[in-house]
Amino acid sequence: MRRAALGGIVALAMLGAPAPARACGQGSSYGGALVAIGIGAIAVASADIALTILDGSSMAQKRHRSIGYGVLEGLVAGPQFAVGIYGLTHTSPDTGTPYLVAYTVWMGLLTTHGIWTIVTAPSATSVPSDPVEPQPPSAAPPSDVTASPPPAEPLPRFQMSFGPTYVPLGQRAQPGFGVVGRF
Numbered sequence: 001m002r003r004a005a006l007g008g009i010v011a012l013a014m015l016g017a018p019a020p021a022r023a024c025g026q027g028s029s030y031g032g033a034l035v036a037i038g039i040g041a042i043a044v045a046s047a048d049i050a051l052t053i054l055d056g057s058s059m060a061q062k063r064h065r066s067i068g069y070g071v072l073e074g075l076v077a078g079p080q081f082a083v084g085i086y087g088l089t090h091t092s093p094d095t096g097t098p099y100l101v102a103y104t105v106w107m108g109l110l111t112t113h114g115i116w117t118i119v120t121a122p123s124a125t126s127v128p129s130d131p132v133e134p135q136p137p138s139a140a141p142p143s144d145v146t147a148s149p150p151p152a153e154p155l156p157r158f159q160m161s162f163g164p165t166y167v168p169l170g171q172r173a174q175p176g177f178g179v180v181g182r183f
Contacts, residue, residue: 047076048110055113070117077110084108119160
């Protein structure tokens, strides 16, 4: 599957290669650029679809993805989410808005999932879910009354809070939202 995708990308890149220069003055340099933009759009759309499928499969299996996956998801979907918001705020309501809204919501969900994956990822020092060691059947129960307390829950790797804020800057004071945390 990967070889076929790589072969398709190479074939598209070869089709978009610039033609030799001719002195007739009627040449166009847009062909290669348009093909490069098309290849980029196909790659980004493929990444979006792959991330969506991986998110769905991890939710179905109730499996948590790694921090690296969350970073990748945020880096791929975050800029697209910003482009979608820009498009929504700078277009008229009658020019393809339902598609742009769906695209922006999709990228917003992927971005949010990437951030959630980073924030809730288990740290390397986390305590296993069952820290009690099983006793062999022949061993007598311990008679020591001063048993150690159970291990405390590990602190999350990231602690973050999101909420309203007010920034007093003289006449330029602005209300807004802020993020505070320990990263």
